[in-house]
Amino acid sequence: MARNPTATKEKLLDAFDTLLDEHGTAGATLDAVAAKAGVSKGGLLYHFGSKAELIKGSLERLDQLVDEDIEEMKAAGERLHYYYLETSAEVGTPLDRSLIAAGCLALENEKAKAALRKTREAWFNLLNDHLGDADLAMTIQLIGDGMYFNQNFGLSQDEALDHVKRVLTRLGL
Template sequence: MARNPSETKEKLLNAFDELLDEHGTAGATLDAVAARAGVSKGGLLYHFGSKAELIRGSLERLELLVAEDVEEMKAAGERLHYHYLETSAEVGTALDRSLIAAGCLALENDDAKAALRTTREAWFNTLNDHLGDADLAMTIQLIGDGMYFNQNFGLSQDDALAHVKRILKRLGL
């Protein structure tokens, strides 16, 4: 029975992202990725001929996930900035895992740094287009960053979003 190539690629990318999170770039070897994904090393090399191609695949997936996220933001209409904040603290999602992987890669990979920069710019531009105020858009983005950081390190407060929403309401947002 033939396997679905795109399903195998996703399994490999998921394994790579998980290993980056758990062990950094040194632990995300081709052998470890293949083993984690349950694919032979030859199967991995069929889809990704090198670690550089695996990195490129991971960053391309991040780009796609961010584009989907921006579309979801836009679909929220007048609540766009609230949607951004409400989803900033989500962990365990495909986008979250992809962001963590890119963050690990960015420690030693300029393409990953550029991908993260592009991600932030896409979110900022979407917020800025919606709010019409670059300072306010940056403030909302930084609040979202703080919420994401706190959630990923187990520092989150249950009522943090409620505090932020009360402040935004005072500002007429």
């Protein structure tokens, strides 16, 4: 039976991102990633020759997931800003896991910081183009940030999105 190198790479990246979330960069060692993915260390090194290559792969995947999210936002049409807010509180998705991993990496990695800045800029630019108001776009983005933070730390209020939608409706959005 032929092996699927793409599936193995994804499994390794999943393991790396999970270990970053659970144990930080110190716990996301090559040995730990291989073990968590159920792959030999040699198999890991075949796909990612170093931790730096794992980081690069993780950030490339984040970039791809953000591109997909941008396309989904665009497909929401006039509801683009609502789509952004509704999906801001989603946890456990591939994009969420990639964002958490990048956040862990950003504590000590400039490329991860740059990837997160690029992500935020892409969302902001799309919101700004859609709304035609940079202040409103930033406000929507910051509300989404708060909803994401609350959801990830178990502080979410079930009615939060409803409150935001009522305010946006009063603003004619």
